[in-house]
Amino acid sequence: MSKGITSKKDDYSQWYNDIVIKADLAEHSSVKGCMVIKPYGYSIWEKIQAVLDQKFKDTGHSNAYFPLFIPKSYFSKEAAHVEGFATECAVVTHYRLKNDGNGNIVVDETAKLEEELIVRPTSETIIWNTYRGWIESYRDLPLLINQWANVVRWEMRTRLFLRTTEFLWQEGHTAHATSQEAIEETERMLDVYADFSENWMAVPVVKGKKTPTERFAGALETYCIEALMQDGKALQAGTSHFLGQNFAKAFDVKFTSKEGKLEHVWATSWGVSTRLMGALIMAHSDDAGLVLPPKLAPIQVVIVPIYKGEEDLAKISTFVDELILKLKGLGVSVKYDSRDSQRPGFKFAEYELKGVPIRLAIGGRDMENKTVELARRDTKEKFTVAQEGLDTYIANLLEEIQESIYNKAHQFREEHITEANSYQEFKELLDGKTGFISAHWDGTAETEKQIKEETKATIRCIPLNNKQEDGVCILTGKPSTQRVLFARAY
Amino acid sequence: MSKGITSKKDDYSQWYNDIVIKADLAEHSSVKGCMVIKPYGYSIWEKIQAVLDQKFKDTGHSNAYFPLFIPKSYFSKEAAHVEGFATECAVVTHYRLKNDGNGNIVVDETAKLEEELIVRPTSETIIWNTYRGWIESYRDLPLLINQWANVVRWEMRTRLFLRTTEFLWQEGHTAHATSQEAIEETERMLDVYADFSENWMAVPVVKGKKTPTERFAGALETYCIEALMQDGKALQAGTSHFLGQNFAKAFDVKFTSKEGKLEHVWATSWGVSTRLMGALIMAHSDDAGLVLPPKLAPIQVVIVPIYKGEEDLAKISTFVDELILKLKGLGVSVKYDSRDSQRPGFKFAEYELKGVPIRLAIGGRDMENKTVELARRDTKEKFTVAQEGLDTYIANLLEEIQESIYNKAHQFREEHITEANSYQEFKELLDGKTGFISAHWDGTAETEKQIKEETKATIRCIPLNNKQEDGVCILTGKPSTQRVLFARAY
Ligand SMILES: [Zn+2]
Ligand SMILES: [Zn+2]
Numbered sequence: 001m002s003k004g005i006t007s008k009k010d011d012y013s014q015w016y017n018d019i020v021i022k023a024d025l026a027e028h029s030s031v032k033g034c035m036v037i038k039p040y041g042y043s044i045w046e047k048i049q050a051v052l053d054q055k056f057k058d059t060g061h062s063n064a065y066f067p068l069f070i071p072k073s074y075f076s077k078e079a080a081h082v083e084g085f086a087t088e089c090a091v092v093t094h095y096r097l098k099n100d101g102n103g104n105i106v107v108d109e110t111a112k113l114e115e116e117l118i119v120r121p122t123s124e125t126i127i128w129n130t131y132r133g134w135i136e137s138y139r140d141l142p143l144l145i146n147q148w149a150n151v152v153r154w155e156m157r158t159r160l161f162l163r164t165t166e167f168l169w170q171e172g173h174t175a176h177a178t179s180q181e182a183i184e185e186t187e188r189m190l191d192v193y194a195d196f197s198e199n200w201m202a203v204p205v206v207k208g209k210k211t212p213t214e215r216f217a218g219a220l221e222t223y224c225i226e227a228l229m230q231d232g233k234a235l236q237a238g239t240s241h242f243l244g245q246n247f248a249k250a251f252d253v254k255f256t257s258k259e260g261k262l263e264h265v266w267a268t269s270w271g272v273s274t275r276l277m278g279a280l281i282m283a284h285s286d287d288a289g290l291v292l293p294p295k296l297a298p299i300q301v302v303i304v305p306i307y308k309g310e311e312d313l314a315k316i317s318t319f320v321d322e323l324i325l326k327l328k329g330l331g332v333s334v335k336y337d338s339r340d341s342q343r344p345g346f347k348f349a350e351y352e353l354k355g356v357p358i359r360l361a362i363g364g365r366d367m368e369n370k371t372v373e374l375a376r377r378d379t380k381e382k383f384t385v386a387q388e389g390l391d392t393y394i395a396n397l398l399e400e401i402q403e404s405i406y407n408k409a410h411q412f413r414e415e416h417i418t419e420a421n422s423y424q425e426f427k428e429l430l431d432g433k434t435g436f437i438s439a440h441w442d443g444t445a446e447t448e449k450q451i452k453e454e455t456k457a458t459i460r461c462i463p464l465n466n467k468q469e470d471g472v473c474i475l476t477g478k479p480s481t482q483r484v485l486f487a488r489a490y
Numbered sequence: 491m492s493k494g495i496t497s498k499k500d501d502y503s504q505w506y507n508d509i510v511i512k513a514d515l516a517e518h519s520s521v522k523g524c525m526v527i528k529p530y531g532y533s534i535w536e537k538i539q540a541v542l543d544q545k546f547k548d549t550g551h552s553n554a555y556f557p558l559f560i561p562k563s564y565f566s567k568e569a570a571h572v573e574g575f576a577t578e579c580a581v582v583t584h585y586r587l588k589n590d591g592n593g594n595i596v597v598d599e600t601a602k603l604e605e606e607l608i609v610r611p612t613s614e615t616i617i618w619n620t621y622r623g624w625i626e627s628y629r630d631l632p633l634l635i636n637q638w639a640n641v642v643r644w645e646m647r648t649r650l651f652l653r654t655t656e657f658l659w660q661e662g663h664t665a666h667a668t669s670q671e672a673i674e675e676t677e678r679m680l681d682v683y684a685d686f687s688e689n690w691m692a693v694p695v696v697k698g699k700k701t702p703t704e705r706f707a708g709a710l711e712t713y714c715i716e717a718l719m720q721d722g723k724a725l726q727a728g729t730s731h732f733l734g735q736n737f738a739k740a741f742d743v744k745f746t747s748k749e750g751k752l753e754h755v756w757a758t759s760w761g762v763s764t765r766l767m768g769a770l771i772m773a774h775s776d777d778a779g780l781v782l783p784p785k786l787a788p789i790q791v792v793i794v795p796i797y798k799g800e801e802d803l804a805k806i807s808t809f810v811d812e813l814i815l816k817l818k819g820l821g822v823s824v825k826y827d828s829r830d831s832q833r834p835g836f837k838f839a840e841y842e843l844k845g846v847p848i849r850l851a852i853g854g855r856d857m858e859n860k861t862v863e864l865a866r867r868d869t870k871e872k873f874t875v876a877q878e879g880l881d882t883y884i885a886n887l888l889e890e891i892q893e894s895i896y897n898k899a900h901q902f903r904e905e906h907i908t909e910a911n912s913y914q915e916f917k918e919l920l921d922g923k924t925g926f927i928s929a930h931w932d933g934t935a936e937t938e939k940q941i942k943e944e945t946k947a948t949i950r951c952i953p954l955n956n957k958q959e960d961g962v963c964i965l966t967g968k969p970s971t972q973r974v975l976f977a978r979a980y
Contacts (some may be wrong), residue, residue: 027623029557030616031557031559031561032620034558034559035557035621036556037555039554042552043552043553045555046553062532063532063536064526064528065535065658066527067519067521068524068640070521071520072587072595072597074585075595076594076595081616083593087588088586089583089585089586090584091557091585091587092581092609093581094577094580094581094583095579095581095644096967097562097579105566107581116597118587119558120584126521130519130520130526133517139831150558152558168555207963245693257617266942274870455504
């Protein structure tokens with residue numbers, strides 16, 4: 001392969017960046033930390049959005065839209081939240097520019113805001129300030145709302161999709177009458193994320209809870225799904241937070257219960273972002289470029305004619321046109337690339353780079369033999385397949401590829417969850433085999449911090465339904481009742 | 491009707507506001523000039539988005555995403571653009587907040603940006619700065635891209651949906667090899683907007699060109715669609731701009747032509763926004779609330795059971811469940827409201843307020859007679875309809891309602907395009923009958939300005955395919971070759 005993609009083994013980080021750029025997914029913009037999502041990358045994001053949006057609606061949620069700007073004072077209202085979010089953010093201080101008379105555009109100092117506005121890093125505060133007007137009685141609950149939006153968190157070191165100053169996401173914000181209902185919602189949405197990650201993105205995940213240190217600012221409990229990338233580092237793919245009554249208290253949101261009592265509302269919030277694109281790319285791709293699971297591939301099948309002259313092409317195109325109709329009838333998205341400005345080999349490389357799951361090539365001899373040449377992107381296998389029944393063959397193969405990509409990632413993940421029973425063993429695993437390390441921890445923030453400082457590994461989560469077993473903390477030797485998952489992470 | 495909606499005749503502006511609020515479409519947020527789009531309002535916007543997005547894709551466009559922030563200096567690069575946009579806008583000057591030690595969150599003055607960032611009021615500058623890297627050869631053209639995004643234009647006087655500081659929109663930005671192709675694109679997208687407005691929103695529009703004074707800042711030609719609201723004021727529902735080579739020159743975007751010459755690229759941009767929601771509401775609604783054309787109604791049919799006791803309800807529900815399946819099969823969206831916490835009369839009023847096109851009520855006697863009571867929202871007519879064949883009856887009726895709403899708006903518009911042949915007549919029409927006034931104009935910006943200052947009427951457009959006729963300007967008496975459309979406008 002000579003597409004200018006760095007080999008994964010040589011430099012994983014550069015390999016990732018090369019794929020994002022060369023597969024036309026995204027690029028850095030001229031605004032520090034902000035990316036441009038290019039049409040091909042955005043079309044994958046649109047598929048992600050469509051599937052998730054349907055899942056949110058199927059679980060009873062509606063979309064709404066809240067302001068981009070949040071008054072600075074709102075961040076001070078919830079004590080923990082302010083520590084987490086009112087730091088690195090974009091601050092709007094003025095609302096007018098003017099010409100200074102010398103042809104320069106300058107900020108009009110007379111147009112200074114009385115209170116600065118923060119570009120939302122997350123919307124709990126503005127939304128809970130709004131919910132105060134929407135919730136009066138238990139009849140108004142549960143309130144199940146989601147927002148698709150852009151958010152801004154000022155980042156000094158950015159990576160395309162994985163960490164950018166502006167990113168796109170969805171944030172669900174729900175209000176409930178009881179603690180139990182809110183916890184159920186938190187868990188339900190974690191399941192939605194896990195289902196999406198595994199069955200659409202083909203990325204296996206561990207569902208778990210964050211330690212208090214790693215919780216969302218203002219949450220009583222943060223649930224997460226953690227995925228493993230091919231370099232053995234973990235990536236948090238989605239979070240779902242049980243917020244208790246913290247935001248309801250901070251923004252004075254009460255409801256009259258069935259029993260006629262005035263009570264504070266219980267809250268959840270949950271979100272996934274364009275970071276999922278990073279996970280999708282890193283989980284499956286190879287040195288030839290992107291590998292996409294069929295369910296999220298904007299183009300599932302590309303057809304390239306191999307022809308000499310117009311007459312040859314016309315024959316092939318007649319067959320292809322009919323095939324496309326049949327495939328579309330089966331819900332398969334197809335692109336027919338009959339450009340004569342590029343040679344077949346160029347096209348093959350391009351679609352390989354872009355991760356199109358199935359490539360068909362059809363030449364004169366194939367037409368005579370009533371066959372096509374089929375290439376699988378994930379395994380790079382090639383087959384000669386009969387034209388008869390090709391549409392259902394392809395539909396079935398797409399399902400098989402989806403499964404196969406998941407299984408490969410799952411096997412890798414399973415092979416990269418290792419138990420460590422001493423700190424020495426722990427450190428060797430981190431620098432050697434990598435992956436998730438399952439180890440005993442004494443449950444204190446101090447230990448967690450020291451391990452992080454010494455090894456750069458964090459506790460990714462305490463897996464749900466974790467096995468209870470007696471053990472001793474790898475660092476302190478203090479007693480522990482369960483193992484937790486450590487890893488270095490994105 | 492006593493839903494707290496001000497009568498349209500008493501106070502049109504308050505009537506509009508009442509409908510937006512009471513029908514749960516949107517509300518003012520605590521951030522000055524920014525609105526919250528509530529779930530019901532947002533579900534209409536989602537339908538608008540879905541239809542337009544498909545139309546954009548059907549005409550060859552792809553979506554992408556560009557940064558929210560634009561460096562201040564970019565606005566100075568295109569001379570006309572800076573005058574139009576670098577004034578009332580949100581300016582980001584800092585990127586960090588800090589605790590001042592007394593528990594107050596303040597702006598960290600050490601985190602001041604070297605160059606201020608502007609929250610995009612429109613994205614021509616950042617996009618054309620990006621296109622420089624994407625376009626090299628005629629093979630890269632046309633580049634047909636659309637973005638769904640939020641934009642901010644600081645507004646002192648705001649109205650929900652019609653004029654807000656932050657609003658949602660789509661902005662198309664295309665690049666072409668020739669002037670002619672760019673003009674064709676500009677006109678094609680104007681046609682898409684007109685088609686959408688008339689055939690989905692049921693709002694008839696006049697297609698035309700803006701006068702030089704009213705053009706988009708940086709455009710050589712601005713096309714628009716103009717709609718007429720029930721108070722006789724015009725509303726610009728969409729614009730499509732031919733930008734010539736202005737942005738290509740400002741951002742140095744060149745391509746190698748087929749002939750091997752290096753040339754500047756030709757540009758268009760076009761957009762519609764949540765303002766369409768305002769047009770949709772104002773064009774059709776009445777004193778009982780919102781009236782929605784079926785094609786954009788989130789709920790097309792609501793079914794309310796009238797029952798005494800569980801047994802009665804069970805019988806009705808059995809019938810309704812089957813009906814819903816059939817309706818869904820025909821692509822009709824249905825809501826069955828069997829809440830027992832509210833009486834039928836309350837529900838009737840609520841769905842009337844929310845503009846649900848068809849309401850069915852079904853009681854015990856209806857079940858015996860094998861009928862239902864059907865109410866049309868637009869005409870407020872009620873019919874007794876046979877249960878036999880009800881699904882296709884409803885599907886057909888929805889089409890009839892769509893047409894009927896359009897015809898009513900079209901008739902109103904036709905009755906409110908009036909020719910004026912003197913300034914006196916012109917002024918009388920503005921204050922009396924209102925609507926579009928077709929009048930001769932001498933073609934100068936001075937006359938346009940004086941008429942605007944004296945009457946608040948602006949030239950909405952020079953209609954496409956305008957009839958050429960000799961006349962004299964209503965203000966100056968100078969010769970004119972065609973009439974243009976004036977109106978007071980939103
Ligand atoms: Zn976890
Ligand atoms: Zn016009």
